[in-house]
Amino acid sequence: MITYAIVIAAFVIMQILRGTGHISSLFEGLLVPICVYVILAVSLNLVVGISGELSLGHAGFMCVGAFASAFFTKCAQNAIPVSGVRFALAILIGAVVAAVLGVLIGIPVLRLKGDYLAIVTLAFGEIIKNVINVFYIGRDVNGIHISMKDKFSLGMEADGEMLLNGPQGITGIPKDSSFVVGFILILITLFIALNLINSRDGRAIKAIRDNRIAASSIGINITKYKLMAFTISSALAGMAGALYSHNLATLQASKFNFNTSILVLVFVVLGGIGNIRGSVIAAVVLTALPELLRGLADYRMLIYAIVLIVMMLFNWAPKALEWRERYLGRFFKKSAKEGE
Amino acid sequence: MAPMLEVKNLGISFGGLRAVNAFEMTIQKGELYGLIGPNGAGKTTVFNLLTGVYKPSEGIVKLDGEDITGKTTIEINKHGIARTFQNIRLFKEMSVLDNVKAGLHNDYRYSTLAGIFRLPSYWKVEKEMDERAMELLKVFDLDKEADYLASNLPYGKQRKLEIARAMATNPKLLLLDEPAAGMNPHETAELMETIHFVRDQFDMTILLIEHDMKLVGGICEKLTVLNFGEVLCQGNTADVLKDPQVITAYLGE
Amino acid sequence: MSFLSYLINGISLGSVYAIIALGYTMVYGIAKMLNFAHGDVIMVGGYAALTMMLSLNAHPLVGVLVAIVVCTVLGITIEAVAYRPLRGAASPLAVLITAIGVSYFLQNVVLLIFGSNPKSFQSVVPLPDLKLADGALTITAETIVTITSCIIIMIVLTTFINKTKTGQAMQAVSEDKGAAQLMGINVNKTIALTFAIGSGLAAVAGVLLCSAYPSLSPYTGSMPGIKAFVAAVFGGIGSIPGAMLGGILLGVIEILAKAYISSQLADAIVFAVLIVVLLVKPTGLLGKPIQEKV
Numbered sequence: 001m002i003t004y005a006i007v008i009a010a011f012v013i014m015q016i017l018r019g020t021g022h023i024s025s026l027f028e029g030l031l032v033p034i035c036v037y038v039i040l041a042v043s044l045n046l047v048v049g050i051s052g053e054l055s056l057g058h059a060g061f062m063c064v065g066a067f068a069s070a071f072f073t074k075c076a077q078n079a080i081p082v083s084g085v086r087f088a089l090a091i092l093i094g095a096v097v098a099a100v101l102g103v104l105i106g107i108p109v110l111r112l113k114g115d116y117l118a119i120v121t122l123a124f125g126e127i128i129k130n131v132i133n134v135f136y137i138g139r140d141v142n143g144i145h146i147s148m149k150d151k152f153s154l155g156m157e158a159d160g161e162m163l164l165n166g167p168q169g170i171t172g173i174p175k176d177s178s179f180v181v182g183f184i185l186i187l188i189t190l191f192i193a194l195n196l197i198n199s200r201d202g203r204a205i206k207a208i209r210d211n212r213i214a215a216s217s218i219g220i221n222i223t224k225y226k227l228m229a230f231t232i233s234s235a236l237a238g239m240a241g242a243l244y245s246h247n248l249a250t251l252q253a254s255k256f257n258f259n260t261s262i263l264v265l266v267f268v269v270l271g272g273i274g275n276i277r278g279s280v281i282a283a284v285v286l287t288a289l290p291e292l293l294r295g296l297a298d299y300r301m302l303i304y305a306i307v308l309i310v311m312m313l314f315n316w317a318p319k320a321l322e323w324r325e326r327y328l329g330r331f332f333k334k335s336a337k338e339g340e
Numbered sequence: 341m342a343p344m345l346e347v348k349n350l351g352i353s354f355g356g357l358r359a360v361n362a363f364e365m366t367i368q369k370g371e372l373y374g375l376i377g378p379n380g381a382g383k384t385t386v387f388n389l390l391t392g393v394y395k396p397s398e399g400i401v402k403l404d405g406e407d408i409t410g411k412t413t414i415e416i417n418k419h420g421i422a423r424t425f426q427n428i429r430l431f432k433e434m435s436v437l438d439n440v441k442a443g444l445h446n447d448y449r450y451s452t453l454a455g456i457f458r459l460p461s462y463w464k465v466e467k468e469m470d471e472r473a474m475e476l477l478k479v480f481d482l483d484k485e486a487d488y489l490a491s492n493l494p495y496g497k498q499r500k501l502e503i504a505r506a507m508a509t510n511p512k513l514l515l516l517d518e519p520a521a522g523m524n525p526h527e528t529a530e531l532m533e534t535i536h537f538v539r540d541q542f543d544m545t546i547l548l549i550e551h552d553m554k555l556v557g558g559i560c561e562k563l564t565v566l567n568f569g570e571v572l573c574q575g576n577t578a579d580v581l582k583d584p585q586v587i588t589a590y591l592g593e
Numbered sequence: 594m595s596f597l598s599y600l601i602n603g604i605s606l607g608s609v610y611a612i613i614a615l616g617y618t619m620v621y622g623i624a625k626m627l628n629f630a631h632g633d634v635i636m637v638g639g640y641a642a643l644t645m646m647l648s649l650n651a652h653p654l655v656g657v658l659v660a661i662v663v664c665t666v667l668g669i670t671i672e673a674v675a676y677r678p679l680r681g682a683a684s685p686l687a688v689l690i691t692a693i694g695v696s697y698f699l700q701n702v703v704l705l706i707f708g709s710n711p712k713s714f715q716s717v718v719p720l721p722d723l724k725l726a727d728g729a730l731t732i733t734a735e736t737i738v739t740i741t742s743c744i745i746i747m748i749v750l751t752t753f754i755n756k757t758k759t760g761q762a763m764q765a766v767s768e769d770k771g772a773a774q775l776m777g778i779n780v781n782k783t784i785a786l787t788f789a790i791g792s793g794l795a796a797v798a799g800v801l802l803c804s805a806y807p808s809l810s811p812y813t814g815s816m817p818g819i820k821a822f823v824a825a826v827f828g829g830i831g832s833i834p835g836a837m838l839g840g841i842l843l844g845v846i847e848i849l850a851k852a853y854i855s856s857q858l859a860d861a862i863v864f865a866v867l868i869v870v871l872l873v874k875p876t877g878l879l880g881k882p883i884q885e886k887v
Binding site for chain 1: 429431433441442448456457465469505508
Binding site: 054108118122123124148266273298299304312316317 | 621627629675678679680681682683684686687688689690691693694695697698700701702704705815819822823826830855857858860861864865867868871872875876877
């Protein structure tokens, strides 16, 4: 409940600030990306925090969602002129395609454990990016043409239109995303994630995280629930991808690299593993931080890195925790309880 | 009537090591049965064979007349065997109540969608689960700690919670792996009382591992003594404890 | 002939991966952490050598030695400042994220000093190429030096670990930190030494990599870093022969895939092979199986 309240309050404040013109265009441009990263962080936390598996390929699912939805929008641009309906469908398609991929990847991957699972998710993330890069799809009066070589081997008529142009990706996507849509998607994400966590299925997922052997001893189907967490997480990432792609004119697969996956993981860990509210806050703060530091020009990414290291040490180092316990004991104990 | 548990010629090897050999055991419904033996005799391995953690190299395990040999841990739990672990395996980051509710997982159901969209079935079933879980917690005197994180419970209560969780799966046969390990005499006495109570209250069949023979003598009706992976002796507790072979195995030459 | 030349190129690239992977695997074996900043240490090594050779007109060998010293010190510092405080943290993810922070840090420090434009690297191997079979097969001097260094490093490292007292201490710490400490081994020192060796190797790899692919930017280290990490997992992380085997196989697969299948899909193929290997053998080619005790 508190989490919803924070998100709604933040939205209302932002809308008021926007209405009264108190927001720079720079920050304005950051609103949708912030929504995207909040959704990604929450969805990744389902896998990392709730299911207890380290995934390093989250950007891959976002990528698939982004491309599937943008591709749909391009195809349906004339058939469905109402942008609201079309975008809603596009988001749905992004989520579904990402979920299907989540199942396909999850089945083999979830048999592995620990760091091996992590590296295989990383590998899948890179494969998805590379595979999308080699597809060329165009459309003309004769229908759809697909090639894996280049755009000229499509053999299209002169009036043909490129839908997906290899590494150049998809261009001319209508800008359907907005802060309001992003806000609604965040609420949907929170609704799904929080309700799942606090249900019978969520309990099973957490039980497996805490002790796999004990969970199977009480008859919980390990594969089923690991896959469920992974798939729902993928679907939400696909949704974030749809929001992301409809905020850009040009969509390229190379954007969804390993660093994007890592960035989201940073949000999850800094916000608190398994702590959904923490993911939301960390995603907002850390996405905005580099922009807020813009005044520092070239030094901003350096400062970002230092902030990251210092925060990790402060939050996790046993010595730092001891120190906090001793000097800031009361204050932190209280906040630790609320975070649960 | 078929016995609750019937084990014939059970065996397993790890590499060249024969961990359990020609193991036989029959437990009748409602019995409190003890499996004892020195350290490394293969007691826990027997539990792991019975619960499907290991697949036996040979032999047959029948539960209530049904052949469950070689089935997975999950299937075996569904057939009616629940267990605890020597080194406590709770869901540490979950509440005491949720630990037991996780045990109720297979008997109380609603769909994933009902869970996410909070459909009426969610509210109804969750309420039933809460009630059932609280009932069980009361049996183990854990109801006041229902909202604690499992890892914050004192040691003795963690052991009890593990039994409560196993009981939540509504088993026919309960396997307890050294339930009194690490407990002080007072806690041990209390636990023995609880085990007795569970057996009487739920008409439960219980097989427990212990290596403290005095303790076992006070509670189990029948015993099997395991030594070097083989059955050394089995029968009524009083007879077994008098057996010279058993005394030698325990006290040495 | 072209196949043979691709194969040799592959082994050469693979040797670089192998040297980097050794650093990954040693650090993983002993500290149980994925050091994501390892790739960036490679890049720092490249810049150190480049600066020596360009600005100070030093002999290439001096450049290499300076790079090794710089990286070794860097490795020890990173471990002491960023990783050691997190030893014993509640989640292994903490140190992973910190390593990512260190990676960003190194990239951005270098970016501030040297700028983002790629610098062209001057080869550290001032030798002529080897031409065989009447010029049909050319093996560059860099290739020969790379493969030779890889073999030498492998032999020296294996001997060091198995035959010296320090090496055995490293093995002991990686088996069981607590027990090693009880046996009088200084765990902190041993881990620091492992980072020092790993980082020194990274410097060598950096110089070799830049000599073969002569372009250096603050981000040069990250892709080879990831590939080497994949190589280490591929061979069985924690295993030194595994890192070697994994690295070389990865390099060969990458070059052959580029040559015969598709240059754009080469990375995807490398990763696909990794996935298949892990699904068949979940702990890598030479990794030890893990068994959880119930």
